[in-house]
Amino acid sequence: MHQDIQVREGNAYIQVGRHPLLLPPALARLLNEQMEKATSRSLVGRVTPRAASWIFPGALAGRPIDGPKLSGRLLRHGIDVRASRNTALMALASDLPAPILSEMLGIHINTAVEWVGHVKRDWAAYLAARGGG
Numbered sequence: 001m002h003q004d005i006q007v008r009e010g011n012a013y014i015q016v017g018r019h020p021l022l023l024p025p026a027l028a029r030l031l032n033e034q035m036e037k038a039t040s041r042s043l044v045g046r047v048t049p050r051a052a053s054w055i056f057p058g059a060l061a062g063r064p065i066d067g068p069k070l071s072g073r074l075l076r077h078g079i080d081v082r083a084s085r086n087t088a089l090m091a092l093a094s095d096l097p098a099p100i101l102s103e104m105l106g107i108h109i110n111t112a113v114e115w116v117g118h119v120k121r122d123w124a125a126y127l128a129a130r131g132g133g
Contacts, residue, residue, distance in 0.1 A: 005031060094119040097126055 004015040005023075012028030013020035023031065058065040065073075071081050092101055093115035102112035 005035065089115050090119055 006013045006015065006020065007028075012023045012025075012031070014023055014031075015021075054063070054065075057063075058069075071085075074081055089105075092105070093112070096104070096116075098109060098112040098116045101107070101115065102109045105112070
């Protein structure tokens with residue numbers, strides 16, 4: 001959302017959870033351009049104020065663009081995000097058990113189990129420490 005981008009002392013940051021991450025200047029410029037032109041229309045064609053707060057607004061008023069549509073648009077511009085997405089998912093799967101990964105990312109538990117299986121992490125010790133195994 002627009003409020004997740006902050007500019008302080010000439011640097012742009014994006015808020016990810018509780019942590020502000022410094023954006024490279026080129027990316028900060030692109031995000032600024034996107035925020036200036038980002039609008040969303042309701043089904044009857046009117047711009048909706050709440051939807052305008054999303055940096056990447058979706059077709060439905062008040063909702064952001066969904067992941068597959070955004071990645072498809074990026075791919076048309078020569079930006080393939082699949083490798084980065086998969087790397088991020090594998091990093092998370094190596095640090096989190098499948099149930100937490102599923103809940104945190106909003107993915108199906110079977111998908112989370114597959115990602116954890118890719119990194120071959122054994123969570124038996126974690127479950128035993130929590131009294132669940």
